[in-house]
């Protein structure tokens with residue numbers, strides 16, 4: 628008989644979860660007391676929170692508990708990296724229906740643990756509640772290592788625009804699942820085949836977390852993680868910095884080419900691939916600006932440049948307003 632959440636009391640459920648959670652170097656007091664205590668060697672800490680709600684951000688028929696755990700951690704860890712910091716500790720609030728399998732919750736804990744241990748971060752506590760659907764709320768803390776935080780407002784005319792991480796994989800993976808061209812199993816751990824990486828990219832994004840501190844070392848002037856699509860997030864840097872961000876279509880072409888197998892499986896064309904590159908969300912790559920003479924850190928590719936705002940701050944692709952271009956409008960959300 629399958630063990631369900633309602634078959635256990637909270638203490639028994641927590642007793643199954645705690646041993647799965649990762650400890651981090653900064654944890655002074657871990658789970659088990661009323662609150663955790665985490666070292667902040669820098670004297671300041673980075674803090675952010677993000678929530679995932681079933682049927683809004685993920686579907687249980689596609690995402691395992693493990694997938695949701697990785698994704699919940701990844702989007703929070705990416706926010707710390709985007710500030711130039713290293714994540715130290717997560718707290719996780721979990722609301723779940725009573726008929727959820729306990730194995731699903733254990734999978735979630737393993738997913739959180741794997742994503743965090745790559746980053747050296749701990750899960751130091753949380754809360755459990757009943758609910759009609761699964762909801763995972765994570766708060767992340769991080770350390771700046773003595774550096775100034777990297778804001779969205781620091782881009783200057785003449786800067787280079789660069790990106791680290793994948794582009795469009797999550798959007799392509801979701802489209803493949805929605806169209807029935809791929810199954811969740813195609814993106815399972817260890818899955819092979821031409822579509823596996825897109826489906827995995829949707830189910831379990833893997834942000835380039837080391838890129839945050841590396842960008843700081845290289846003199847980064849502005850940065851964020853691309854959660855809502857390249858155009859929208861580049862627009863945030865443009866507005867915060869009061870500049871024009873010019874994206875270079877030639878520099879973006881390899882990202883579109885990288886989506887070729889997904890485009891082919893869906894019977895779509897190159898415009899659609901460019902649409903995913905420009906507007907696909909939830910890859911959690913890092914978008915950053917650097918002074919023109921900076922050596923880009925490993926993993927970053929130059930995709931454009933910054934110029935003074937002649938009129939309103941905005942994003943262009945090859946100097947044109949992307950709103951009027953064909954191909955990507957229908958990916959807008």
Ligand SMILES: [Mg+2]
Nearest residue numbers: 706709852854
């Ligand atoms: Mg972010």
